[in-house]
Amino acid sequence: MTRARRGDCSPTLSRHFTRPIPRTLGLVIVLVLVLAAIITVGFAKRRTLAPRLAALVVERPAPVAPPPLDRGVEWSGEWYTVQHLDEVTIAIGEPRSEGRNVSYLLLGSSRAVLFDAGEGWADLSPVVHDLTDLPVIVIPSHLHYDHLGSIENFSAIALPDLPALRAQARGGVLVPTFDQFLGVVVNRQPPALHVAEWWKPGDPVDLGGREVVVRHTPGHTPESISLWDPARRWLFSGDYITPRPLFAFLPGSSIGEYRSTARTLMAVLPGDAVFWGAHDELDDTLAPQLTISDLHDLARVLEAIGRGEAEVSGFFPRVYPVNDQLEIWADIGDR
Numbered sequence: 001m002t003r004a005r006r007g008d009c010s011p012t013l014s015r016h017f018t019r020p021i022p023r024t025l026g027l028v029i030v031l032v033l034v035l036a037a038i039i040t041v042g043f044a045k046r047r048t049l050a051p052r053l054a055a056l057v058v059e060r061p062a063p064v065a066p067p068p069l070d071r072g073v074e075w076s077g078e079w080y081t082v083q084h085l086d087e088v089t090i091a092i093g094e095p096r097s098e099g100r101n102v103s104y105l106l107l108g109s110s111r112a113v114l115f116d117a118g119e120g121w122a123d124l125s126p127v128v129h130d131l132t133d134l135p136v137i138v139i140p141s142h143l144h145y146d147h148l149g150s151i152e153n154f155s156a157i158a159l160p161d162l163p164a165l166r167a168q169a170r171g172g173v174l175v176p177t178f179d180q181f182l183g184v185v186v187n188r189q190p191p192a193l194h195v196a197e198w199w200k201p202g203d204p205v206d207l208g209g210r211e212v213v214v215r216h217t218p219g220h221t222p223e224s225i226s227l228w229d230p231a232r233r234w235l236f237s238g239d240y241i242t243p244r245p246l247f248a249f250l251p252g253s254s255i256g257e258y259r260s261t262a263r264t265l266m267a268v269l270p271g272d273a274v275f276w277g278a279h280d281e282l283d284d285t286l287a288p289q290l291t292i293s294d295l296h297d298l299a300r301v302l303e304a305i306g307r308g309e310a311e312v313s314g315f316f317p318r319v320y321p322v323n324d325q326l327e328i329w330a331d332i333g334d335r
């Protein structure tokens with residue numbers, strides 16, 4: 001074995017380090033580093049970047065032609081449809097929009113509550129005032145733009161009495177944040193919500209001969225609520241459970257909260273409870289209806305996601321099939 005002589009390596013090494021890096025190679029290295037930084041930050045901020053990107057690259061879908069309506073569903077103007085679920089409960093649909101939102105009007109004998117305020121393509125207030133002379137208070141299922149469309153056209157607004165929303169309101173006015181509203185998708189600014197009433201989750205609200213109870217159902221967003229009608233065993237469930245992809249990949253969404261809400265609902269709801277969702281199915285114009293067995297299916301998949309055992313496809317969002325009406329769209333690594 002030949003012993004390396006002192007000084008054999010150092011001149012070679014120092015030549016390597018003192019030789020100037022060629023200009024082109026330098027530019028390539030800088031570009032690669034910048035690109036890597038963009039990818040790293042972009043990946044870390046994917047939830048809030050996704051809506052901004054969608055706003056840039058996805059064209060706002062135009063309204064479709066009025067579809068033929070199912071039995072029991074009627075037009076109210078050119079945009080909204082009306083379906084009586086019973087004499088005092090009315091589903092107001094928007095079958096011409098991509099989101100196919102459904103808001104619900106619940107009548108008591110002294111006042112009415114409107115759950116969600118439409119997607120915002122047309123004013124919802126004349127439709128509601130055609131249906132009732134009662135004073136109407138509107139409470140949104142959550143603060144995404146497509147549930148607050150006409151909210152400023154109603155004189156009374158209620159919000160769920162949640163500590164985070166209370167802290168956010170200034171002088172009784174709450175302006176949803178970018179992440180809460182996501183109006184960037186349709187180039188819309190968040191409204192200023194003048195809160196007339198704060199409804200505490202669990203406390204019954206009297207509409208005159210009819211009670212409703214706010215249930216806090218986070219998962220889709222932290223402030224998401226459902227409205228429980230104990231006499232009918234109906235849960236107006238907003239975006240928490242509705243026959244369409246359940247969006248759990250948005251800013252503020254959480255699979256963990258989705259799962260704990262499912263556990264709570266299974267513990268407190270009767271076996272014959274019915275869910276009325278906030279977005280319609282694609283192949284009919286009836287108000288979207290689900291049952292406890294759909295909640296069981298959802299809970300089963302949410303538990304499997306927690307154990308890392310759920311069937312999944314896609315990269316972002318990750319798509320978890322639930323049953324023929326439901327699938328969960330989740331963030332990467334969110335369990």
Ligand SMILES: [Zn+2]
Binds near residue numbers: 142144
């Ligand atoms: Zn939503």
